[in-house]
Amino acid sequence: MEPARVAEPRPYHHGDLRRALVEAGRRLLEAENGSDISLRAVAREAGVSPAAPYHHFRDKSELLDALAIEGWDQLAEQMRADLALTDPGQDRLVALGIAYVRFSRENPAIYRVMFDCSQNHEAMPSKLREEGAYRLVCDALIESGLDPSDEMGLELAGTAVWCAAHGVAEMVGFREFSPLKAHLGGEEAFLRAVLGQLTLFAAERKSPAG
Amino acid sequence: MEPARVAEPRPYHHGDLRRALVEAGRRLLEAENGSDISLRAVAREAGVSPAAPYHHFRDKSELLDALAIEGWDQLAEQMRADLALTDPGQDRLVALGIAYVRFSRENPAIYRVMFDCSQNHEAMPSKLREEGAYRLVCDALIESGLDPSDEMGLELAGTAVWCAAHGVAEMVGFREFSPLKAHLGGEEAFLRAVLGQLTLFAAERKSPAG
DNA sequence: TGCATATCTTATCGTTGTCAAGATTGGCTT
DNA sequence: AAGCCAATCTTGACAACGATAAGATATGCA
Incomplete structure (x- = not known):
């Protein structure tokens, strides 16, 4: 392994080293x-x-x-893309959850940095709530029958969904789940089943059963 | 801050240094x-x-x-104790979830080590499933109406509950939840609400609605 | 043109995980 | 009981890390 690229005689001042460092980190x-x-x-x-x-x-x-912020942006983008490809008949909330978990599976190191960063700040990145993936979840919840005017009810449901998605994302790799995955026909089916269970409350809200 | 206790002339061979190291680590x-x-x-x-x-x-x-294993034991013990104090009318599944999250809140560093260790091994500690907290969850699920003979159904439900509890445990400290916590009347009520939503499927199983 | 300032480098410090080689001890063999 | 072996603990060392200080170099504005 050679020491990266030393040959190029970079000028003493880099130009935009900050940007270069973030990209190097992502790499x-x-x-x-x-x-x-x-x-x-x-x-x-x-x-x-x-x-x-x-x-x-x-x-x-x-x-x-900085790397975490980029990661959250990338996640929101991917969730939006996956949602656009979702069959209208399917549960959009589950589709979002699957997209979330899939991102964490395909970018484990970045996801770890993203969440560690959030935990250090004891807060989600602010952009997440305003324009990111969280809004997608709330939209899907309203679409599934939640009363949009009930702010706290929506907040509670969104919180629950987010916690569930994170929990699944961090545990889906455990070997203990292999038999269940096999029984259900693969990891995607496993995710659909687990996330389907955990977001059942959204479907329940359709009927005002209290 | 003095360098621990140097005064005691410990014999050259410690006796049970392994044990002492684990306890020092826990401290x-x-x-x-x-x-x-x-x-x-x-x-x-x-x-x-x-x-x-x-x-x-x-x-x-x-x-x-080694520290993680001790932690999982301690968690199971505390969950058993909390469950024993639960009012018979209350949802035992939610009570277990609250106990889990409370442990992670009161012992954040230990919990972090516990879960990081699990993630490194891509597996829960084996004792957890056989005799630990996971069995308590399964028992509560059966008690809530799940068919004990449906092994995979039980596994799916247990998995879902565990993922939900972990997700909540890692996110409950986020500042964004403060308004909702206040609105619901404190963190315990918040946990009861979120975990209640996420474990709704257990109640659903009582009626064979499919 | 000249100088203040931002940027980058070299040099250094304290800390960490880990290993190798030597000191010390407990226990088994005879 | 004497002696040796292996387990245990120490010292010393190494490379890598995060971070800071002091010096070199370029940029932009007066």
Whole structure:
């Protein structure tokens, strides 16, 4: 393994090192299986000295924050795309959940960074609620019969769905589930079944059974 | 801060250093807010050299494994205790979920180690399924009307409950939920509502509505 | 043109995980 | 009971890490 690309005589001032560092970080997260990304490795990948990042990020966690924000954007985009491809007859809430979990399966390191970052801040990224994936969930809930004027009811349901999706995303890889997956006919069917159970309450709301 | 207890002239051979290291680790996890426990710090706390642990654990992750196993045991114990105190009229499944989340709230560092360890092994600790908290969930599911002979149905429901509980445990601290918590009358009520929604399918099973 | 400032580098510190080699001890063999 | 072996613990070392300080270099504005 050669030391990245040293040949190119980069000018002393990089131009947009911040951007380059974020992209280098994303590249490493996609490549590495273990998500423990090192700030020095990111600098190396970007072709700068170990101390250079500190002129653009206060510390390592701020770089991870930037990577997390990109990740949440990417997730929302993918969920929107998957939702557009969903058959009208199918449960759109479950489709969103499957898209969420699929993203976490295909980008495990990035997803880990995304959620760790949220946990450190004890908050979801604000954009998520306003224009991101959370809004898609709320729309699907209203579509499935929830009263849009009942703000707290909607909030409760959205919270429940989000927690369920995250829980499934973090556990779906466990080996104990293999027999059940096989029995149900694969991981997608497994996800459909589990998420279907957990979002049953949305269907229940259609009939005002209290 | 003094260097733990150096005064006691410990004999060259410790007696049961493995045990002492696990307990030192647990002590540090309870004290530290950030769960990043350092192997050297554990050795320091136990009063031995930085290399001593390597005669009892292959590497740092094996020490964490041992801490995780203790944690899962402790969780099962607490869930059993909480379940015993539950009012017969209340939903036992929700009570178990609340106990689970409460444990993760009161022992965040230990819980993090527990779950990280599970994720690294892509498996829950085996004792969990056989005699631990998972069995309590299955019992509660059967009690709520699930057909005990339908193994895969029970597995699916248990899986769903476990995923939901984990998801809630990891997100309950988010600030975005504060308004909803306040509206529902506190965190316990919040948990009861969210977990109640997510485990609605268990109640549904009572009536064979398909 | 000249200078303040932003940017990047080199050098360094303290910490960590891990290993190798030596010191010390407990227990088994005879 | 004497002696050796293996387990245990120590010291010492290495590479990698996050982070800071001090110096080099380029940019942009006066």
